[in-house]
Amino acid sequence: MPKAPVSPMAPPASFKWSRRVFLLLLSAFVLTPLFVMISSSMKPLQDVQGAFSWIPSSFTLQPYVDIWTTVPLGDYFVNSLIVSVSATALSVVIAIFAAYAVSRYRFRGRKLFTVTVLSTQMFPGILFLLPLFLIFVNIGNSTGIALLGSRGGLILTYLTFSLPFSIWMLVGYFDSIPRDLDEAAAVDGCGPLRTLLKIVVPAAVPGIVAVSVYAFMTAWGEVLFASVMTNQTTRTLAVGLQGYATQNNVYWNQVMAASLVVSIPVVAGFLLLQRYLVAGLTAGAVK
Amino acid sequence: MRQRLRRLRHPRGALPYLLLLPALALELLIHLVPMVVGIVMSFKQLTQFFIRDWSAAPWTGLGNYRMAVDFSAPVGQSLLNSFWTTCCFTVLSVGLSWLLGTAAAIYMQDAFRGRGILRALFLVPYALPVYAAVITWSFMFQRDTGLINHVLVDQLHLMDEKPFWLIGDNSFTALVVVSVWKSWPFAFLTLMAGLQNIPRELYEASSMDGAGVWQQIRKITLPSLRPVNQVLVLVLFLWTFNDFNTPYVLFGKSAPEAADLISIHIYQSSFVTWNFGVGSAMSVLLLLFLLLVTAVYLFLTSRRRDADA
Numbered sequence: 404m405p406k407a408p409v410s411p412m413a414p415p416a417s418f419k420w421s422r423r424v425f426l427l428l429l430s431a432f433v434l435t436p437l438f439v440m441i442s443s444s445m446k447p448l449q450d451v452q453g454a455f456s457w458i459p460s461s462f463t464l465q466p467y468v469d470i471w472t473t474v475p476l477g478d479y480f481v482n483s484l485i486v487s488v489s490a491t492a493l494s495v496v497i498a499i500f501a502a503y504a505v506s507r508y509r510f511r512g513r514k515l516f517t518v519t520v521l522s523t524q525m526f527p528g529i530l531f532l533l534p535l536f537l538i539f540v541n542i543g544n545s546t547g548i549a550l551l552g553s554r555g556g557l558i559l560t561y562l563t564f565s566l567p568f569s570i571w572m573l574v575g576y577f578d579s580i581p582r583d584l585d586e587a588a589a590v591d592g593c594g595p596l597r598t599l600l601k602i603v604v605p606a607a608v609p610g611i612v613a614v615s616v617y618a619f620m621t622a623w624g625e626v627l628f629a630s631v632m633t634n635q636t637t638r639t640l641a642v643g644l645q646g647y648a649t650q651n652n653v654y655w656n657q658v659m660a661a662s663l664v665v666s667i668p669v670v671a672g673f674l675l676l677q678r679y680l681v682a683g684l685t686a687g688a689v690k
Numbered sequence: 691m692r693q694r695l696r697r698l699r700h701p702r703g704a705l706p707y708l709l710l711l712p713a714l715a716l717e718l719l720i721h722l723v724p725m726v727v728g729i730v731m732s733f734k735q736l737t738q739f740f741i742r743d744w745s746a747a748p749w750t751g752l753g754n755y756r757m758a759v760d761f762s763a764p765v766g767q768s769l770l771n772s773f774w775t776t777c778c779f780t781v782l783s784v785g786l787s788w789l790l791g792t793a794a795a796i797y798m799q800d801a802f803r804g805r806g807i808l809r810a811l812f813l814v815p816y817a818l819p820v821y822a823a824v825i826t827w828s829f830m831f832q833r834d835t836g837l838i839n840h841v842l843v844d845q846l847h848l849m850d851e852k853p854f855w856l857i858g859d860n861s862f863t864a865l866v867v868v869s870v871w872k873s874w875p876f877a878f879l880t881l882m883a884g885l886q887n888i889p890r891e892l893y894e895a896s897s898m899d900g901a902g903v904w905q906q907i908r909k910i911t912l913p914s915l916r917p918v919n920q921v922l923v924l925v926l927f928l929w930t931f932n933d934f935n936t937p938y939v940l941f942g943k944s945a946p947e948a949a950d951l952i953s954i955h956i957y958q959s960s961f962v963t964w965n966f967g968v969g970s971a972m973s974v975l976l977l978l979f980l981l982l983v984t985a986v987y988l989f990l991t992s993r994r995r996d997a998d999a
Contacts, residue, residue, distance in 0.1 A: 414800065414903045415902065415903060418903045418904070421797075422797045422802075425793060425794075425797060426794070426797060426798075426808060429790065429794060429812070430808065430811065432871065433811060433812060433814065433815055433871070434811070435830075435837070436815075436823065436826045436827060436830065436871070437814065439826055439829065439830055439837055440822075440826045443829065451829075451835060452835060453835065454834065454835065454840060454844070455835055455836055455837045455839075455840035456840075497712045497713050497716060498713065500709040500710070500712060500713065501709065501710050501712070501713035503709055504705075504706040504707075504709035504710050505710075508705070508706040510706040510707065513706075516710065516714075519717065519721075520717070522981075523717070523721045525928045525932075525980060525984065526721075526932075526977060526980075527931075527932035527934075527953055527973065527976055527977065527980070528932065528934060528953070529932075529934065529953045529956045529957060529973055529976075530724075530725070530728060530973040530974075530976070530977055531720070531721070531724045531725075531728070532957075533728060533731065533956075533960055533966055533969055533970055533973065534723075534724035534725070534727035534728040534731060534970070535720075535724050537727065537731065537736075537741070537744045537966065538723070538724065538727060540741060540742065540744075541742075541743065541744065541745075544742055544743065559719070559720060560720070562716060562720050563720045563721065563724075566713065566716060566717070566720070567717075567721075570713065595705055620817065620819075623819050624818075624819035624820040624821060624822075624935070625935075626820065626821055626934065626935040626938055626939060627934045627935065627938070627953075627957075630938070631961065640819070640821075641819070641820075641821045644821060644822070644825060655829050655832075655835065658825055658829065659826065659829065662821075662822035662825055662826060663822075665819060665822055666817075666818050666819055666822045669817055669818070669819060670814060670817045670818060673813065673816075673817035674810055674813070674814075674817065677810065677813065680879075
């Protein structure tokens with residue numbers, strides 16, 4: 404990553420002090436929920452059912468064992484994984500072709516296509532939820548194909564947000580790859596499709612990684628479609644986590660342990676790929 | 691060679707369309723058809739009796755729209771309330787997220803010890819799955835077992851009685867806090883990327899002229915960030931205005947009146963009271979409003995950009 408510009412003058416004390424105070428407060432704001440999540444996940448049940456305490460009365464890893472049996476967390480995990488990976492893969496592959504066309508060719512309808520894709524990005528999810536729900540119900544009634552409650556149906560609805568987003572980001576990224584590369588390949592006798600696969604895609608790996616991670620993250624955290632389009636067997640983590648609330652109380656220690664377990668893969672992936680993500684964002688969104 | 695290059699830019703034939711074909715087919719399937727269906731639905735009297743076959747539902751013309759905007763009747767009144775709540779929520783959440791993101795990005799523009807760790811830490815709320823983060827906040831906002839009341843009442847003695855945070859008027863505050871917590875890192879990330887594009891010569895030249903840090907921020911950094919901010923504020927606005935995840939995980943299917951955001955309001959009117967016709971009319975109205983705001987915003991920002999040039 405390029406270094407940020409450094410002002411040649413050392414910042415004055417007033418700047419340094421205000422920086423320290425601000426960053427300290429901000430860190431506290433950011434860290435408190437993370438601390439609560441981690442510490443409560445290691446507390447015995449009576450600790451999370453009484454008044455809040457910063458430090459557990461006794462340290463236990465039992466919640467991490469119990470989360471798998473109180474609710475079928477493993478099944479939810481598998482469902483979330485299948486749905487998120489499929490939606491990501493599908494939208495990124497299709498977006499690569501579309502973005503290449505938009506970035507490298509001038510054709511009739513190009514403007515219309517980009518404007519449509521861009522504008523569907525801003526549409527509220529609820530706008531698509533109601534019709535898609537009814538369309539799925541109708542297809543189920545007339546053909547017997549049960550899209551409602553199936554993973555395939557959920558994947559399809561996830562494309563409503565991951566596809567336009569992937570196309571938009573990749574067009575920006577492809578635009579930042581010098582055309583000289585394509586032209587050199589064309590001179591060497593490469594056809595357009597080979598140029599895309601052998602030259603542009605490899606050069607755009609950081610952007611493709613960034614888009615994939617974003618698409619996966621949004622799908623992994625999606626709640627609206629998952630709450631309407633799933634049933635007992637296809638429920639994702641987003642909906643399934645609410646199962647730790649029983650009639651009388653909530654197993655908060657287990658909720659926190661489960662939240663942590665489902666977060667670790669995405670957070671780890673995000674932090675590992677951070678440098679790509681920032682590069683991808685710079686090329687895609689800022690330019 | 692010149693010939694070839696020109697051909698690369700202006701290809702004859704169908705290749706770009708072939709490349710677009712899968713995307714076009716899917717766009718049709720997931721966006722265009724549902725939108726047309728949604729608009730048709732909004733003109734029908736689509737109650738639970740017609741869920742199995744929505745095309746059999748009777749037409750009602752503009753009836754659903756009239757019902758949604760009849761502010762003297764309960765449905766219209768609650769929609770108006772929800773719309774107003776969403777506007778206040780969006781202005782507060784976007785404003786605060788932008789402020790925190792800008793301050794953090796500027797303070798962390800120069801290298802100092804621990805900068806890398808802090809930057810990674812600040813990105814964690816953004817990377818966390820929304821429901822995991824919001825569930826944690828809802829635990830912190832619990833009246834008897836939560837951290838917030840423990841700190842405010844037991845430790846700082848700021849209040850005598852433990853307030854409820856997830857029902858009643860306080861729920862609005864809770865919603866804004868959670869929303870800012872998870873969206874400010876996006877502003878931070880985007881603005882950090884924007885800061886890297888400012889040429890360092892500008893800072894060097896201005897400090898030769900004797901400008902201090904605060905002056906540089908006001909005269910160089912903030913103006914240079916304007917194009918980034920124009921996109922950032924629009925994106926934050928649209929995300930926040932349409933946000934469903936945060937209120938749904940925080941409050942469940944029916945949010946308290948003070949925190950009844952528009953998307954959860956439409957969800958509630960459609961899936962809880964099973965009136966899809968009115969729900970669709972509300973979504974179409976929401977879309978029209980967002981299109982209008984975006985168009986006005988883009989018009990104003992582009993005019994300002996022309997004036998600058």
